[in-house]
Amino acid sequence: TQLLEQSPQFLSIQEGENLTVYCNSSSVFSSLQxxxxxxxxxxxxxxxxxxxxxVKKLKRLTFQFGDARKDSSLHITAAQPGDTGLYLCAGLGGGSYIPTFGRGTSLIVHP
Amino acid sequence: GAGVSQTPSNKVTEKGKYVELRCDPISGHTALYWYRQSLGQGPEFLIYFQGTGAADDSGLPNDRFFAVRPEGSVSTLKIQRTERGDSAVYLCASSESGWSTDTQYFGPGTRLTVL
Structure with missing residues (x-):
């Protein structure tokens, strides 16, 4: 079983702050979502x-896939209350069509 | 167009009862997936359909769980002799063809509570 560890598990910040969440594994993935x-x-x-x-950017969100394809990070710049939610990473390996999900990082952005 | 829909949105049942959860995928999507998400966890794969057939049921926890997709569209997840440990949100997703590069579109889930 390929396990994905996400950190931190919980994050509570004020609007306008920056944050980074991490997704790590000992396994190599062909892609990560x-x-x-x-x-x-x-x-x-x-x-x-x-x-x-x-590295991919989506407005204020920046996603990076590690060189060894075992880890990834999500960076949010100037967080807004609308960013509140559970952020899940999911890895696909070896041609599998079924993603393996991490436990998620629960983010709350206070106005 | 409509997204993935699931009914009921909430289901409360007693231990030992039988339940059916329904998923309506996006029209034309041949691939359909069922996941289970327990509190504080990410979605856990249960079963994958390609058309009418179950292509991968390796995630079903035991023989109390069964799913069908008789006409290649709507799917029903069936749980017999429910146990308290079955309480979770059951998510359904569909994708256009089932390739690993396809985007999976998730429904809102059915929250199952077994008392």
Missing amino acids: WYRQEPGEGPVLLVTVVTGGE
Whole structure:
């Protein structure tokens, strides 16, 4: 079983602060996805990274895939209350069509 | 267009009862997935359908769990003799073809509570 560890588990910050959440594994993944899940809703895909060292930006969100394709980070600049939610990383390996999810980082951004 | 829908949104049942959870995928999506998400956890894979057939049921925890997709669209997850440990949010997702590069679109889930 490929395990994904996410840290921190919880994060409570003020609007305007920057933050980084991490997703780490001992396994190599062919691609890694980040999702955001709001209460009462299913996860929504934010980005997929596939190349070691790849950096993708989505407005104030920056995603990075580690060189060895075992870890990833999500950096949010100037967080807003609308960023509140559960951020999940999910890895796909060896041609598998089934993502393995981490436990998530629960982010609360206070106005 | 409509997204993935799931019914009921909440289900409360007693230990030992039988329950059915329904998923309506996005029209035209051939791949359908069921996941279970317990409190404080990420989604855990249960079963994957490609069309009408279960392509991978390796995530089903035991033989009390069964799922069908008879016409390749709507799917039903069936749980027999429910136990308190079955309490969780059951998520359904669909994707266009099932390739690993496809985006999975999730429904809002059914929150199952077993008393």
